[in-house]
Amino acid sequence: MTAPGTAKTKGVAPASGRHPLLTPPARRFARGWLALAVAVALLPLALRSGYQFTVLNVVAVNLIVVTGLNLLMGYAGQISYGHAAFFGMGAYGSAILSATHGVDPWLAMGVSACGVAVAAAVVGVPTLRLKGNYLVMATLGFNLIVDVILVQWSEVTGGSSGFVGVPPLSVAGMSFDTDRSFYWLAWGVALLLLIPARNLVHSPVGRALRAIHDSEPGAEACGVPTASYKVQVFVLSAVFASLAGSLHAHYLGIVAPKTFDIFKSVEFVTMCLIGGMGSLWGGLAGALLLTVLPQMLGVFEEHHDLIFGAILLVMLIFMPRGVSPWLRGMAGRMRRGAGVGLGGGGAPGNGPEGREARP
Amino acid sequence: MLEVRDVSFSYGGAKVLFDVSLSVGAGEAVCLLGMNGAGKTTLLSLISGLARPASGAILLDGRPLPARPAGIVAAGVVQVPEGRRVFTQLSVRENLEMGAYLRLKNGGRAERAAVADDLARMLDLFPVLGERIGQPAGNLSGGEQQMLAMGRALMARPRLLLLDEPSLGLAPKVTAAIFRVVRDLPAMGCSVLLVEQNALGALAICNRGYIITSGQIRFSGTSADILSDELLREAFLGPVNGEAGTADGMRDDTRGGSATQEGN
Numbered sequence: 071m072t073a074p075g076t077a078k079t080k081g082v083a084p085a086s087g088r089h090p091l092l093t094p095p096a097r098r099f100a101r102g103w104l105a106l107a108v109a110v111a112l113l114p115l116a117l118r119s120g121y122q123f124t125v126l127n128v129v130a131v132n133l134i135v136v137t138g139l140n141l142l143m144g145y146a147g148q149i150s151y152g153h154a155a156f157f158g159m160g161a162y163g164s165a166i167l168s169a170t171h172g173v174d175p176w177l178a179m180g181v182s183a184c185g186v187a188v189a190a191a192v193v194g195v196p197t198l199r200l201k202g203n204y205l206v207m208a209t210l211g212f213n214l215i216v217d218v219i220l221v222q223w224s225e226v227t228g229g230s231s232g233f234v235g236v237p238p239l240s241v242a243g244m245s246f247d248t249d250r251s252f253y254w255l256a257w258g259v260a261l262l263l264l265i266p267a268r269n270l271v272h273s274p275v276g277r278a279l280r281a282i283h284d285s286e287p288g289a290e291a292c293g294v295p296t297a298s299y300k301v302q303v304f305v306l307s308a309v310f311a312s313l314a315g316s317l318h319a320h321y322l323g324i325v326a327p328k329t330f331d332i333f334k335s336v337e338f339v340t341m342c343l344i345g346g347m348g349s350l351w352g353g354l355a356g357a358l359l360l361t362v363l364p365q366m367l368g369v370f371e372e373h374h375d376l377i378f379g380a381i382l383l384v385m386l387i388f389m390p391r392g393v394s395p396w397l398r399g400m401a402g403r404m405r406r407g408a409g410v411g412l413g414g415g416g417a418p419g420n421g422p423e424g425r426e427a428r429p
Numbered sequence: 430m431l432e433v434r435d436v437s438f439s440y441g442g443a444k445v446l447f448d449v450s451l452s453v454g455a456g457e458a459v460c461l462l463g464m465n466g467a468g469k470t471t472l473l474s475l476i477s478g479l480a481r482p483a484s485g486a487i488l489l490d491g492r493p494l495p496a497r498p499a500g501i502v503a504a505g506v507v508q509v510p511e512g513r514r515v516f517t518q519l520s521v522r523e524n525l526e527m528g529a530y531l532r533l534k535n536g537g538r539a540e541r542a543a544v545a546d547d548l549a550r551m552l553d554l555f556p557v558l559g560e561r562i563g564q565p566a567g568n569l570s571g572g573e574q575q576m577l578a579m580g581r582a583l584m585a586r587p588r589l590l591l592l593d594e595p596s597l598g599l600a601p602k603v604t605a606a607i608f609r610v611v612r613d614l615p616a617m618g619c620s621v622l623l624v625e626q627n628a629l630g631a632l633a634i635c636n637r638g639y640i641i642t643s644g645q646i647r648f649s650g651t652s653a654d655i656l657s658d659e660l661l662r663e664a665f666l667g668p669v670n671g672e673a674g675t676a677d678g679m680r681d682d683t684r685g686g687s688a689t690q691e692g693n
Contacts, residue, residue, distance in 0.1 A: 274530065277523060281516045283518070287514050290479065291477065291502070291507065291508045294530055295497065295498075295499050
């Protein structure tokens with residue numbers, strides 16, 4: 071096994087009574103989170119047009135969905151191509167409740183989220199017993215059904231032309247109806263939702279989810295109720311999508327079914343994948359990259375779905391664990407390749423470390 | 430402690446267990462021997478709650494087992510699944526802590542301290558794991574993964590450990606190291622039900638054994654009885670080196686008829 075000379079024992083502080091789960095990662099997250107918050111606070115100084123705000127607002131909304139989806143896909147390892155449906159149910163729920171029935175937008179947002187939670191539980195119980203491709207097919211099917219309902223049930227949803235006149239969210243007389251004001255709301259919510267997501271990931275339950283990802287029978291043997299955990303995290307991630315959908319609706323004032331079709335689901339999954347599944351910061355990178363790029367590149371706009379499909383394919387084939395682990399692996403390989411002769415750089419040539427150690 | 434009474438089970442139409450009975454007492458190591466498809470893994474999954482028997486009863490201390498796998502783990506019956514099933518992307522330490530999942534989740538401060546103690550004990554039991562504590566379990570060799578799977582199961586502080594073919598695919602030397610640990614478990618307060626194809630190795634470390642073919646228990650007795658019985662040796666344990674001969678397998682099929690694969 072390991073040669074005795076290289077044995078590196080990071081001894082297990084025996085019987086120290088210290089909680090084994092509360093460790094430096096918490097501080098690291100806090101630092102990253104603060105950095106993001108500061109960036110969000112300072113960015114408006116550099117922004118010129120309302121359009122730039124619009125793009126960033128969409129990034130924030132997408133980030134909320136991707137954060138939730140990451141809990142499901144990146145951590146628990148359950149793939150969903152149905153999250154645009156939950157996104158849409160949140161949006162239409164908010165729109166119909168507030169515009170048609172005069173419900174307060176905040177309340178509409180909450181009621182929609184509760185409704186989506188119930189729907190996700192109903193969908194999740196049978197579908198999450200499926201694995202791999204079958205789960206993909208089932209969630210995709212669900213998204214198609216919701217899409218058809220949004221288009222066909224036109225007296226309620228406004229049909230294919232969409233639903234107009236959704237009132238904006240407001241707090242104490244101040245309404246979030248401009249690009250600038252909504253920027254603060256959207257990013258505030260996105261930042262806020264990162265915290266419970268992070269806490270879940272680093273709780274014993276989060277570890278159990280990662281265990282389910284690696285081996286369901288193994289997790290079951292440890293006493294993890296795998297079936298119920300999968301449904302719970304599915305519901306939670308659907309609620310994230312629903313909240314994002316509500317924000318989207320109240321922001322734009324209009325919702326259209328095209329925004330919630332299966333291609334949107336593919337987009338969310340791609341964002342999740344590209345940043346690196348199982349990393350909340352990766353989700354930020356994915357949401358940022360795949361929201362901003364299409365705005366900047368004309369080709370991207372025209373052949374949107376095609377390019378997203380291509381990215382998804384390339385990612386799955388060449389970097390199934392996302393960009394960031396792949397980059398780290400590449401960096402390690404280059405260092406090992408070039409560093410031997412030069413040697414001056416001073417970087418200890420141990421390659422990447424920790425959990426991501428595998429190339 | 431554990432009593433399996435007249436348990437039957439079928440996958441769809443194919444019956445794979447016929448009125449199987451066995452027991453494991455406190456402080457005992459018992460092995461269940463048989464060839465591929467005999468029903469060994471199925472029986473273990475019934476005990477660990479992954480499937481329900483069609484008929485018969487499984488009792489722990491005279492009472493029926495809890496219904497859910499988590500309840501069974503909490504009651505002290507823990508399985509080391511076939512094929513190890515370690516969490517490849519979690520570190521060795523996280524894997525071990527996952528073994529104490531229910532204890533960490535339900536217990537307070539004192540329990541957490543006890544888990545930390547147990548973790549140190551596992552590293553004493555399997556020193557290799559200590560050298561790899563921060564690495565992803567996927568980096569471990571097969572033998573190390575088997576040790577990790579056992580360590581993980583022991584972190585739950587089981588009273589009964591169910592081991593499914595721990596020697597599968599391992600070098601003899603590694604198998605021997607693992608068997609030594611298994612042998613010492615009863616003295617540490619953990620009874621063992623060991624499922625094995627490596628019959629001679631298993632009998633050497635167990636008090637008693639059951640031989641199962643085609644879903645039926647054909648023989649049970651002390652390890653010495655089984656080893657000394659010429660007919661049994663020839664029929665079920667195969668030639669001297671303990672490898673099950675193909676001729677035996679064919680004979681079983683013609684006799685038992687409905688023996689089917691277990692799907693793994």
